[in-house]
Amino acid sequence: MIRVRGLHKTYRDETRTIEVLSGADFEAKAGEFIAIRGRSGSGKTTLINIIGGLDRDYVGEVRVADKLLHALPEADLAHYRSATVGFVFQSFHLVRHLTVLDNVSLPAVFARGESRLRADEIQARARRLLAEVDLADYAEVLPSQLSGGQKQRVAIARALFNRPPILVCDEPTGNLDATTAEEILELFARLNTKLGTTLLVVTHDPHVARRATREVTVLDGQIHGGHLHPRVPPPSPGETPRPHSDIAAPEATP
Amino acid sequence: MKRYDLRSLVLEDLRRSKRDFAMASIGIIVGIAAFVFFLSLGLGVRAVVLGEIFPLDKIEVVPKSLDFDLGPLRMGVGKDGLDDDAVAGLRDIPHVTHAFPKMKMTAPAIGKGGASLLGNDLYTEMIADSIEPALVEGEIAGKIPFLDRRDPSKPATPCSADAQCDEYDWCAPRNGQRECTPMIPVLASPHLVEIYNGTVRRAHDFPRLNPDFVVGLTFDLSVGSSMIKDSARANIREERCVLAGFSDKAIALGATMPISYVREFNAEYGTPDDARRYHSVVLQIDEKDNVASVARAVQERGYDVADPGTEQAAMLIAIFMAVFGLVSVVVVAIAAINIMHVLLMLVSERQREFGIMRAVGATARQIKLLVVAQSLLVGVIAAALGVLLAIAMASITDSVSARYIPDFPYKPESLFELDPLVFAGAIVFSCGFCVLGALLPASRAAKIDPVTVLTSH
Ligand SMILES: Nc1ncnc2c1ncn2[C@@H]1O[C@H](COP(=O)(O)OP(=O)(O)OP(=O)(O)O)[C@@H](O)[C@H]1O
Numbered sequence A: 001m002i003r004v005r006g007l008h009k010t011y012r013d014e015t016r017t018i019e020v021l022s023g024a025d026f027e028a029k030a031g032e033f034i035a036i037r038g039r040s041g042s043g044k045t046t047l048i049n050i051i052g053g054l055d056r057d058y059v060g061e062v063r064v065a066d067k068l069l070h071a072l073p074e075a076d077l078a079h080y081r082s083a084t085v086g087f088v089f090q091s092f093h094l095v096r097h098l099t100v101l102d103n104v105s106l107p108a109v110f111a112r113g114e115s116r117l118r119a120d121e122i123q124a125r126a127r128r129l130l131a132e133v134d135l136a137d138y139a140e141v142l143p144s145q146l147s148g149g150q151k152q153r154v155a156i157a158r159a160l161f162n163r164p165p166i167l168v169c170d171e172p173t174g175n176l177d178a179t180t181a182e183e184i185l186e187l188f189a190r191l192n193t194k195l196g197t198t199l200l201v202v203t204h205d206p207h208v209a210r211r212a213t214r215e216v217t218v219l220d221g222q223i224h225g226g227h228l229h230p231r232v233p234p235p236s237p238g239e240t241p242r243p244h245s246d247i248a249a250p251e252a253t254p
Numbered sequence B: 001m002k003r004y005d006l007r008s009l010v011l012e013d014l015r016r017s018k019r020d021f022a023m024a025s026i027g028i029i030v031g032i033a034a035f036v037f038f039l040s041l042g043l044g045v046r047a048v049v050l051g052e053i054f055p056l057d058k059i060e061v062v063p064k065s066l067d068f069d070l071g072p073l074r075m076g077v078g079k080d081g082l083d084d085d086a087v088a089g090l091r092d093i094p095h096v097t098h099a100f101p102k103m104k105m106t107a108p109a110i111g112k113g114g115a116s117l118l119g120n121d122l123y124t125e126m127i128a129d130s131i132e133p134a135l136v137e138g139e140i141a142g143k144i145p146f147l148d149r150r151d152p153s154k155p156a157t158p159c160s161a162d163a164q165c166d167e168y169d170w171c172a173p174r175n176g177q178r179e180c181t182p183m184i185p186v187l188a189s190p191h192l193v194e195i196y197n198g199t200v201r202r203a204h205d206f207p208r209l210n211p212d213f214v215v216g217l218t219f220d221l222s223v224g225s226s227m228i229k230d231s232a233r234a235n236i237r238e239e240r241c242v243l244a245g246f247s248d249k250a251i252a253l254g255a256t257m258p259i260s261y262v263r264e265f266n267a268e269y270g271t272p273d274d275a276r277r278y279h280s281v282v283l284q285i286d287e288k289d290n291v292a293s294v295a296r297a298v299q300e301r302g303y304d305v306a307d308p309g310t311e312q313a314a315m316l317i318a319i320f321m322a323v324f325g326l327v328s329v330v331v332v333a334i335a336a337i338n339i340m341h342v343l344l345m346l347v348s349e350r351q352r353e354f355g356i357m358r359a360v361g362a363t364a365r366q367i368k369l370l371v372v373a374q375s376l377l378v379g380v381i382a383a384a385l386g387v388l389l390a391i392a393m394a395s396i397t398d399s400v401s402a403r404y405i406p407d408f409p410y411k412p413e414s415l416f417e418l419d420p421l422v423f424a425g426a427i428v429f430s431c432g433f434c435v436l437g438a439l440l441p442a443s444r445a446a447k448i449d450p451v452t453v454l455t456s457h
């Protein structure tokens, strides 16, 4: 699913040059739930920004779902971000002036060509996703009226809108209290087991790491445990990725 | 959002920042309103000036003359006449559909009339020219025939009062007795009515003339007499004229008769040449666009084209339109710069938002489009409001002009020519500026790096 080879990433500004990743390797199979750990400043965010197709400024080979990311033209990379990965951020990043429903539907606005859906389909799908994250009653509410945990659930629903096989999350529970964080983790686990969504979760939280199927550490420009671990049992037949539906609910709800 | 596409996002954004855009688009509304208002005014005035005052599809050919200014006198030197051969030659010029020779009356004459209309008779030194009746055939609506003098060999009927004569004949003093004589049918220019109704009437508090109503009016003509003593002749001929109708082929100030009458008067009171030479020939040209080539051909044949001031008038109007057009363009351009500032501000305020959009799959192009479309929409709405404002201002101007501005010659019902093409042009022009103003903010928005704006440090 994901294969990173010899990844170099350097930040430059006027005063200094930092090589954050120096020839890092990383692999992930479909359906894995990987916790990415490491000290602050080690390059975790840098890594998942690259895998998520947000950052194109690097050296090395990044192949995700059979796409060589650095070779993709800008528009195709945008499509990759919309169709293949979903992004969840520590600070939620909801659009302030759009309702919860519109925030969840935002990926549909930019869909082009065949992937465009009809407005009623978009609404229906967004509502289903909101129901999945227990926010059915908040569709018409503005993000400012939500708690942190609710905001993050909206962000997750948005990230899942186009049913991406991969979800990348940068400290998704970093701004949440322990119980709320636990709820989010439940959601992740459900996604992972029921839909086979591949999860890359950057975290400082040992709870998250415990839920994960594998843990990698970014340290000194390398990714430790980045190669597939022989310890990890291959996914059982019941857990192999299936065609996606909205989390677990069948299409024809309510 | 209603449709979940870029359009609905644009509308959403516009709704959100309507106050910012409202301020910035006032300039566009005003600029476009001014643009449409003055352009429509220019077109309206031009239609009156070039359509009615100086028709563009006719030129008047006059003999070439070299003018020498000698103090207060102007002396014309050169050929001073156009004869029948010359007229035939002019008629042969390509694109000339008709040639109307005109002969001026060179004999002095005093006109007297108007009592029935104005209360007492007016006397005026008479200016008259003449055309061949065939040239207005079918054009004069009234029932009074505009025809050459009746066969003189027909015996005259003696009379003592007008009532004894046929319609349009009068009991004229002839050779020491009185006999029934046909009145001279005359044509007047519609300009004359305009000028009368616009100015003369007001100065003297006379009634307004309805052109249809005055047809059939008569006035007396004393050919050979003049208010200028030296010009008066010994033999005076009394004639009576009847207004047969209006035609733009008639002389602007004066009366136009069938040519045979003027030939007769000119022969009697002037030289034989006066009865043969035309003073000018009006050429009717098939299309406006061919006027220049016909004028050139006329000059090649050794004649001049009388300049009725068309070119100066057209030039003045063009300058008027250009000046006000330019002012409006500047106003709109400044407004577009305002819009650009608003957009730049919004783009920098919404960096994070654009970053989020990129993260969920927006391409740089879509972001650019989002910004340009917002500006375009502002441009369309503002321009449409501007056009409406202009139409409102035009109709207010027209009603003020109708109510408070006294009639002046050629005062049209509307000073404006409201052309949908001008409206469309104004909207396109406003959109063009708005798109231009959006280019820089749009490319800034497209260049926003989602990593930078989304990754918190
Ligand atoms: N845009 C940037 N310009 C310059 N340096 C940067 C930039 N982004 C990150 N860095 C530097 O790169 C290094 C890695 O940053 P990154 O955000 O990937 O770390 P991280 O592992 O996610 O840290 P944290 O746990 O604090 O989020 C840090 O030293 C950071 O200062």
Ligand SMILES: [Mg+2]
Pocket: A044, A045, A046, A170
């Ligand atoms: Mg980080």
